Amino acid sequence: MAQTPQQRRANERFAKNEAAKRGRGSTIKPKQVTKSPVSAGWVVVLAFVVCGGLLLELLRIVPELWTSIAAMLSRLTG
Template identity: 75%
Template sequence: MVSFLIPFTIIKINVTDSIQAQTPQQRRANEKFAKSEAAKRGRGPTVAKPKQSKSPVSTGWLVVLAFVVCGGLILELFRIVPQIWDTLASMLTRITG
């Protein structure tokens, strides 16, 4: 019990009468709220992660494309190189012979 002295009157307030016990549901809600507020205090401002730029073509398709292009180039060189050697050999025989 708490007493206050105001001139010419005495007011008595029973503190325990105004406080009610928490229900289990209220207690759980208060604990949940306190936990979320504590978690917020520990965090800094939310920063968006930068997105990694992706290639519009997958790696597998790049390998297939490189195989087709380079494979065709190599086959063309196999076809052309003997012709070049024949041309060089004929030029050499004309010069020396």
């Protein structure tokens, strides 16, 4: 199948663009490594303080909740 004049012009434009791309070198920018303003050690300390405090608070609250639930059940059944 022969090319139409419109297809021929489109192919010539495409070839011209591709040749222009090859003439220029590709400029790839290297990725910049971003450094965190807080060190990993401080993140670990902060997580320990927050999670440790949460764990201690749960250990304090759970027995109180258990005793109140047990008292409520004993009132309902007795």
